[in-house]
Amino acid sequence: MNIPLCLPSIGDSEIEEVTRVLRSNQLSLGPVLTRFEEQFASYIGTKYAVAASSGTAALHMGVRAMGLGQGNEVLTTSFSFVASANCLLFETVRPRFIDIDRDTLNLDTDLLRDFLSRKCRRNRRGELIDVEAGLIVKGILPVHVFGLPAEMDVITELAEEYDLWVLEDACEAIGAEYKGRRVGTFGDAAVFAFYPNKQMTTGEGGMIVTDDPDLAAQCRSLRNQGRDADGRWLKHTTLGYNYRLSELHCALGCAQLSRIDTLLDARNRVAREYMNLLGGRDFLRLPYSDSDSTRSWFVFVIQVAADSGAQCRDNIRIHLEKAGIASQAYFPAIHRQPYFAQAVPHLPGELPATEQASDSCIALPFFPALASSDIQRVVETVLDACDAQGLSARLISVH
Numbered sequence: 001m002n003i004p005l006c007l008p009s010i011g012d013s014e015i016e017e018v019t020r021v022l023r024s025n026q027l028s029l030g031p032v033l034t035r036f037e038e039q040f041a042s043y044i045g046t047k048y049a050v051a052a053s054s055g056t057a058a059l060h061m062g063v064r065a066m067g068l069g070q071g072n073e074v075l076t077t078s079f080s081f082v083a084s085a086n087c088l089l090f091e092t093v094r095p096r097f098i099d100i101d102r103d104t105l106n107l108d109t110d111l112l113r114d115f116l117s118r119k120c121r122r123n124r125r126g127e128l129i130d131v132e133a134g135l136i137v138k139g140i141l142p143v144h145v146f147g148l149p150a151e152m153d154v155i156t157e158l159a160e161e162y163d164l165w166v167l168e169d170a171c172e173a174i175g176a177e178y179k180g181r182r183v184g185t186f187g188d189a190a191v192f193a194f195y196p197n198k199q200m201t202t203g204e205g206g207m208i209v210t211d212d213p214d215l216a217a218q219c220r221s222l223r224n225q226g227r228d229a230d231g232r233w234l235k236h237t238t239l240g241y242n243y244r245l246s247e248l249h250c251a252l253g254c255a256q257l258s259r260i261d262t263l264l265d266a267r268n269r270v271a272r273e274y275m276n277l278l279g280g281r282d283f284l285r286l287p288y289s290d291s292d293s294t295r296s297w298f299v300f301v302i303q304v305a306a307d308s309g310a311q312c313r314d315n316i317r318i319h320l321e322k323a324g325i326a327s328q329a330y331f332p333a334i335h336r337q338p339y340f341a342q343a344v345p346h347l348p349g350e351l352p353a354t355e356q357a358s359d360s361c362i363a364l365p366f367f368p369a370l371a372s373s374d375i376q377r378v379v380e381t382v383l384d385a386c387d388a389q390g391l392s393a394r395l396i397s398v399h
């Protein structure tokens with residue numbers, strides 16, 4: 001039996017809620033959208049939530065609503081899913097990649113602080129200029145990668161000091177907490193996503209949350225073809241999009257959100273079992289944890305020795321594949337993607353921690369219904385593969 005990388009958890013309540021919408025004849029912009037948004041905002045702890053057709057669409061709306069554009073730069077991470085940087089390129093904003101912390105895999109806040117204090121200067125108009133690039137630095141876009149909160153106290157403190165926007169990419173981190181507070185409540189706005197591999201799904205879908213009424217209103221308008229809040233159907237005030245989320249998707253979202261604690265608990269169980277079985281080995285690096293953060297488990301990613309590029313990792317993945325076990329090389333660094341190398345060129349070694357993580361990460365099968373016996377099989381196969389690579393004998397440090 002093959003073991004997949006991920007599987008959504010769809011129960012009777014999901015099927016009932018979606019069926020009810022189908023029987024209602026109201027398939028878009030109806031009461032279920034409102035209910036989903038209200039319940040989501042209340043779960044995260046923000047005043048407003050605006051649903052969108054994907055996480056990427058929600059990120060794009062955030063960038064637009066913050067008024068970012070040509071000549072601007074946003075500080076972010078290259079160790080992420082491409083959408084977190086694409087949303088900037090959509091608006092010709094330049095992502096300025098800051099390297100990651102080798103332990104957390106999130107933005108290295110020492111480097112972030114360093115960049116702001118040493119590489120930026122205010123011009124006569126009071127704008128913060130990245131001197132080398134000649135661009136105006138407008139914001140920070142931290143990603144809570146693999147569900148682990150970025151260091152939000154430092155990030156919000158720097159944002160305040162330098163007067164920058166913060167747009168949290170919380171697409172992988174629903175329910176995660178930093179110092180006792182849910183992610184999504186730290187930035188000026190935050191985005192969540194509901195693709196089927198996420199902790200909760202709507203099939204396709206996303207959400208932007210904020211406490212700022214103007215930002216929320218702008219997003220509602222951008223989502224709906226630039227229409228005014230007065231809802232007149234053929235009056236378009238600004239250039240907008242069709243980023244709406246249908247009632248069917250929202251019904252699925254309501255059902256999933258009402259079970260979110262159970263869904264997250266089930267993921268915690270799988271993570272715990274992996275940790276117990278894989279722990280205590282020098283040649284594997286397991287997901288980071290500390291007392292500041294409660295991770296929302298999105299994927300289970302281990303790192304293997306990477307001092308010789310990605311070869312070792314790739315061989316282990318081939319070994320897993322032959323045993324019928326799916327895996328993924330999460331994440332290939334964004335700045336190494338072919339089109340990015342053109343848009344925002346980097347030299348090899350410019351982001352060393354990001355590149356090392358990209359060469360050494362393996363995402364293992366991870367979903368709520370993953371059986372203990374399957375977890376055991378995955379672990380045994382991983383350890384066999386490491387043996388075959390001579391890892392356990394050589395005890396290569398991944399530091």
Ligand SMILES: *Cc1c(COP(=O)(O)O)cnc(C)c1O
Nearest residue numbers: 054055056081083084171193195
């Ligand atoms: C999933 C994800 C997104 C959004 O993805 P969509 O497929 O557009 O919903 C954005 N950023 C990160 C880091 C993600 O993991």
